[in-house]
Amino acid sequence: MADPALEALIDALRCLPGVGQKSAQRMAFHLLQHDRAGALKLSQALASSIHEIGHCERCNTFSRDPVCSVCLDETRDQTLLCVVESPADQAALERTGSYRGLYFVLLGRLSPLDGVGVRDIGLSALLQRAADGLVSEVILATNFNVEGEATAHVIGEALRQRGLKVTRLARGVPVGSELEYVDLGTIAHAFMDRR
Amino acid sequence: MADPALEALIDALRCLPGVGQKSAQRMAFHLLQHDRAGALKLSQALASSIHEIGHCERCNTFSRDPVCSVCLDETRDQTLLCVVESPADQAALERTGSYRGLYFVLLGRLSPLDGVGVRDIGLSALLQRAADGLVSEVILATNFNVEGEATAHVIGEALRQRGLKVTRLARGVPVGSELEYVDLGTIAHAFMDRR
Numbered sequence: 001m002a003d004p005a006l007e008a009l010i011d012a013l014r015c016l017p018g019v020g021q022k023s024a025q026r027m028a029f030h031l032l033q034h035d036r037a038g039a040l041k042l043s044q045a046l047a048s049s050i051h052e053i054g055h056c057e058r059c060n061t062f063s064r065d066p067v068c069s070v071c072l073d074e075t076r077d078q079t080l081l082c083v084v085e086s087p088a089d090q091a092a093l094e095r096t097g098s099y100r101g102l103y104f105v106l107l108g109r110l111s112p113l114d115g116v117g118v119r120d121i122g123l124s125a126l127l128q129r130a131a132d133g134l135v136s137e138v139i140l141a142t143n144f145n146v147e148g149e150a151t152a153h154v155i156g157e158a159l160r161q162r163g164l165k166v167t168r169l170a171r172g173v174p175v176g177s178e179l180e181y182v183d184l185g186t187i188a189h190a191f192m193d194r195r
Numbered sequence: 196m197a198d199p200a201l202e203a204l205i206d207a208l209r210c211l212p213g214v215g216q217k218s219a220q221r222m223a224f225h226l227l228q229h230d231r232a233g234a235l236k237l238s239q240a241l242a243s244s245i246h247e248i249g250h251c252e253r254c255n256t257f258s259r260d261p262v263c264s265v266c267l268d269e270t271r272d273q274t275l276l277c278v279v280e281s282p283a284d285q286a287a288l289e290r291t292g293s294y295r296g297l298y299f300v301l302l303g304r305l306s307p308l309d310g311v312g313v314r315d316i317g318l319s320a321l322l323q324r325a326a327d328g329l330v331s332e333v334i335l336a337t338n339f340n341v342e343g344e345a346t347a348h349v350i351g352e353a354l355r356q357r358g359l360k361v362t363r364l365a366r367g368v369p370v371g372s373e374l375e376y377v378d379l380g381t382i383a384h385a386f387m388d389r390r
Contacts, residue, residue, distance in 0.1 A: 003248055005243055005248055008243070008244070009241065012233070012240035012241075013211075015230050015234070026212060026213075027211050027213075029257075032248055038207070039244075039245055040241070041207045041210065042207040042208065042241055043238045043241035044207075044238075045200070045203045045204040045208075046207075046237055046238035047235070049200040049204040049227065050238070052198075052200045053198055053201055053227055062201055062224075064198050064200065107228045
């Protein structure tokens with residue numbers, strides 16, 4: 001009954017993570033009924049980002065240039081390499097203003113249930129990057145959930161085997177929080193890592 | 196720090212209903228990292244559906260032809276007009292095989308909180324459609340939630356004022372359900388409408 005172009009749109013919207021048949025239908029109806037300008041903008045943004053955005057040769061983040069602006073910044077400390085899961089994490093670290101080294105962006109994390117293995121997170125590219133002779137310390141800043149910790153563990157082992165110094169962002173009580181409401185695992189880590 | 200094309204993509208994804216900054220970011224990263232083919236397909240599906248899909252002149256549903264195939268079907272009962280909120284609802288009714296009349300698709304429902312008023316749901320188009328001299332009964336099949344009921348009420352009043360017979364899909368206990376688990380409002384309606 002539905003138009004083939006409408007069916008194709010609903011089907012194509014399902015390529016978005018977390019969008020099933022019902023959501024895709026709702027999105028398609030919304031765009032066609034209320035926001036054709038937004039749909040056109042999205043169509044163009046998708047097309048141009050696919051054509052323009054590749055990966056930085058050095059840090060693997062999304063970049064239209066062969067090497068991204070952060071990697072090209074010579075004022076940054078070339079001996080420190082911070083490993084993050086995504087450009088969003090990198091942006092969060094940058095906003096703190098407390099780190100002036102370089103980054104490596106995994107663009108993923110180990111997630112066996114989703115079929116994401118060691119090959120999919122650019123481990124070999126990271127090992128090659130870290131072996132440039134300048135990097136003396138690799139700081140693992142993957143997320144502190146199960147998948148991020150597993151990713152940090154695997155990466156850390158591989159880097160240590162190659163004789164590199166590997167550190168991990170400190171775990172502890174978040175600034176501004178009350179102990180009563182902090183989970184037990186965090187408090188246990190804060191005890192172990194007390195200084 | 197992020198590429199302008201990437202920023203534009205994240206921004207454009209936010210035109211989708213229910214997608215905020217975080218989800219848009221996740222979607223953009225996913226598409227660029229894991230599914231460029233899907234992103235290209237989505238870009239093309241958006242562009243072609245905007246260009247190809249308009250509205251049926253008679254029933255207001257999405258259609259690439261001036262009049263959709265359902266409205267053109269002369270074997271359908273031209274005296275019955277069923278009002279639904281969306282093509283998805285129409286498809287659900289069609290699947291039952293229990294209705295052979297025509298449809299009018301509102302493509303929306305009254306929702307004052309979202310700024311959707313009487314003008315936005317095509318009420319005047321419906322009144323014009325129902326006054327074709329053939330329609331003798333309008334069946335209101337908007338959803339049975341608060342917004343759908345309000346929509347049915349407003350539409351029903353307007354149609355009755357023009358001397359049309361207006362009916363509503365029966366409320367009652369769903370087939371296959373156990374009374375113990377049916378909500379009280381439904382049971383109360385089932386008592387009132389017993390037959």
